[in-house]
Amino acid sequence: MGISKANLAPLGTTLSTWMEPPWASTNCLAMVSPSPTPPVARERDASALKNRSKTRSKSSEEIPVPLSATFANRADPRFILAFSIPTNSKGMKILCREPVSVWNGSYSHPLGVPYDEQDSMLFFDNVLVPWDRVFMLYESGPLLRDFAAGINFTEWANLCRIHERMKLMTAVATMIAEAIGVLEYREVAAKVGEMTMYTQMWHHAMEGVEHGAHMGEGGVMALGSMAGMNIYFAQTSARMVQLLREVSGSGLIMQPSENDLANPELRPYLDRYMRGKSVDAEYKSRLYRLAHDLAVSSSGMRQEVYEYWHGGDPNRNRINLLRGYDQSDIRARIEELVSRPLPHGESGV
Numbered sequence: 001m002g003i004s005k006a007n008l009a010p011l012g013t014t015l016s017t018w019m020e021p022p023w024a025s026t027n028c029l030a031m032v033s034p035s036p037t038p039p040v041a042r043e044r045d046a047s048a049l050k051n052r053s054k055t056r057s058k059s060s061e062e063i064p065v066p067l068s069a070t071f072a073n074r075a076d077p078r079f080i081l082a083f084s085i086p087t088n089s090k091g092m093k094i095l096c097r098e099p100v101s102v103w104n105g106s107y108s109h110p111l112g113v114p115y116d117e118q119d120s121m122l123f124f125d126n127v128l129v130p131w132d133r134v135f136m137l138y139e140s141g142p143l144l145r146d147f148a149a150g151i152n153f154t155e156w157a158n159l160c161r162i163h164e165r166m167k168l169m170t171a172v173a174t175m176i177a178e179a180i181g182v183l184e185y186r187e188v189a190a191k192v193g194e195m196t197m198y199t200q201m202w203h204h205a206m207e208g209v210e211h212g213a214h215m216g217e218g219g220v221m222a223l224g225s226m227a228g229m230n231i232y233f234a235q236t237s238a239r240m241v242q243l244l245r246e247v248s249g250s251g252l253i254m255q256p257s258e259n260d261l262a263n264p265e266l267r268p269y270l271d272r273y274m275r276g277k278s279v280d281a282e283y284k285s286r287l288y289r290l291a292h293d294l295a296v297s298s299s300g301m302r303q304e305v306y307e308y309w310h311g312g313d314p315n316r317n318r319i320n321l322l323r324g325y326d327q328s329d330i331r332a333r334i335e336e337l338v339s340r341p342l343p344h345g346e347s348g349v
């Protein structure tokens with residue numbers, strides 16, 4: 001066993017979509033030390049020049065850099081920028097994190113090995129972005145209007161992903177509790193029930209998003225509001241991981257590997273001492289390895305960090321949610337209520 005390394009040249013020319021952006025212009029502008037620094041370092045006849053950093057995966061040949069919701073809300077046109085360029089563009093530097101998919105030859109990682117989503121930090125060192133790769137610059141045009149109006153089908157894919165994750169965690173917790181014969185205990189059942197509640201709430205919310213679908217401006221269907229759902233999962237995910245740990249006990253750590261199961265000297269002991277209530281040692285250890293990859297391993301913990309942060313700072317998102325939340329109707333009713341003496345019972349009764 002060992003790790004083999006090879007230098008691979010990223011291919012950046014095959015995946016491309018020809019665009020004729022209406023924003024193409026021939027202006028020449030220079031920014032004067034703004035803070036925070038807008039991403040466009042210099043604009044010239046043939047290009048926009050970028051000088052910044054961003055977290056993005058390096059696994060594709062093309063890097064889309066969409067408009068950040070935070071930047072979009074900044075009401076400063078210098079932050080309005082979206083484009084896509086080949087991964088091997090001159091000046092682009094890519095820093096990858098340590099992989100969580102490295103298999104050490106014995107223990108199984110059913111999620112980490114096949115599904116490691118390599119995170120990376122991109123450094124744009126005066127990268128030239130050709131005009132035909134620019135989707136928007138300085139003005140969002142109809143795109144941002146449509147975003148605000150609810151053209152949100154890409155986010156729908158994220159809601160589906162989260163729903164599957166919640167279902168997976170709840171089912172694994174249920175099956176582990178059954179495998180070790182503790183599901184009938186009141187405390188354990190209540191914990192798995194709490195996981196089920198979160199999963200069901202998510203399902204109801206998704207149905208609400210579908211129910212709120214409507215025809216938008218220009219005859220394009222838009223989904224209903226999903227404001228708040230990502231923030232809800234950012235805080236719920238950690239709770240579900242914790243519940244899975246509590247239900248599973250120490251078995252999350254101490255399980256035989258596939259090599260141990262195949263070892264004829266060890267196997268009789270595994271079959272005798274490491275089986276479950278009415279399940280054999282193979283079934284139980286594999287199920288636990290799945291739970292391990294959800295609630296303990298590097299891959300599982302990276303995913304947990306991802307769920308908390310990938311949509312941006314949950315506190316910032318909560319504040320944005322509050323600021324955009326229309327309370328005018330209920331506030332008017334409260335103000336009307338408190339504008340005169342409140343009703344009370346007869347004194348002394």
Ligand SMILES: Cc1cc2nc3c(=O)[nH]c(=O)nc-3n(C[C@H](O)[C@H](O)[C@H](O)COP(=O)(O)OP(=O)(O)OC[C@H]3O[C@@H](n4cnc5c(N)ncnc54)[C@H](O)[C@@H]3O)c2cc1C
Nearest residue numbers: 055056068119302303305306307309310311312313315316
């Ligand atoms: C696995 C992973 C995947 C990601 N994927 C993406 C992605 O696909 N696209 C993308 O755009 N981003 C992605 N991100 C980045 C994510 O948007 C950021 O992590 C997030 O916005 C928080 O920024 P930060 O990490 O720089 O933390 P910081 O902003 O440095 O925050 C660190 C701490 O300081 C606090 N803090 C920061 N500023 C203030 C302040 N002004 N007042 C009070 N407290 C403050 C925060 O609450 C936090 O506790 C990803 C992050 C991770 C970990």
